[in-house]
Amino acid sequence: MKPIAMVTARAETLPRIIIDACAAAGRPVAGLVQVGDEADRLKTHLPVLGGQELLSDAAFLSAHDIFVAIGDGRRKALSEAVLARGGTVATVIHPAATVSASATIGAGTVVSAGVVVQMDAQVGRYCSLNTACTVDHDNVLADGVNIAPGAHLAGGVQVGEGAFIGIGATIKGWLRIGARATVGAGAVVLKEVPDGVTVVGNPARPMATKT
Structure with a gap:
């Protein structure tokens, strides 16, 4: 090696x-x-x-x-x-992470301590799965996704390229988080997030834009 x-x-x-x-x-x-x-x-x-x-x-x-x-x-x-x-x-996977044998992790991705990646999840290249976040079954993460510590993605979530999921956020199952979207810290996402949109709060809503 x-x-x-x-x-x-x-x-x-x-x-x-x-x-x-x-x-x-x-x-x-x-x-x-x-x-x-x-x-x-x-x-x-x-x-x-x-x-x-x-x-x-x-x-x-x-x-x-x-x-x-x-x-x-x-x-x-x-x-x-x-x-x-x-x-x-x-590809760097901390030994204190739990990665299902049926999950795939792309090249250039880091999986930190305490992370759980469940069965049939697909994690793209150049992603960062930070401390104790969870990527549940059948998730599909595109390249360059960054999931902050303690965020949780339920089953079947799709996350577009370059999206950021903030610390402690929760994503409902079978939703799509768009490319380059941002989910704020602690947000509870119950609806799809379009490309490039920032959502915050519980339930998560698009952040108001300044005029």
């Missing part, structure tokens, strides 16, 4: 979650590929292996699995650039 090289740009939480999950799984991160100056403040003793040029280096890509630990749109772009150059993108 190849060592993991973690791509990071900022001193945000995601890189630290990845480092912890990899260590717990017995697959520690070998070092950082730094693509932003703020990564200098990341709370880790991992060595900096180099900059973004390493993601174009065939020898480096053949020797490492890559995980892009950046929380914005560059995560998908950099991961797909690695794949296009023949590299491999790691």
Whole structure:
């Protein structure tokens, strides 16, 4: 098994979650590929292996699995650039997560401690399933979905690309959350959320737009 090289740009939480999950799984991160100056403040003793040029280096890509630990749109772009150059993108699952044998987890996704992914769920690429969230049976999550800690998706929920589900939110079964939609913290979603819409409250309603 190849060592993991973690791509990071900022001193945000995601890189630290990845480092912890990899260590717990017995697959520690070998070092950082730094693509932003703020990564200098990341709370880790991992060595900096180099900059973004390493993601174009065939020898480096053949020797490492890559995980892009950046929380914005560059995560998908950099991961797909690695794949296009023949590299491999790691999937990170904390050993304290519970993932059904019939579920699928896409490349470049992180599944944190306490997460439950139930039978026949499909989780796309570059997703973040954060602490103790639940993805129930037959859910379908597109690429780049971010589910915050303690959020719960009942069975059959579909979540579009790039959607964000806030901390402690609850989604009723067999609903669709649109692409790039946002579900606010603690929201209780009982109806479909269209693409790009932000909903908040219990029951969840679209956030009023400022005029």
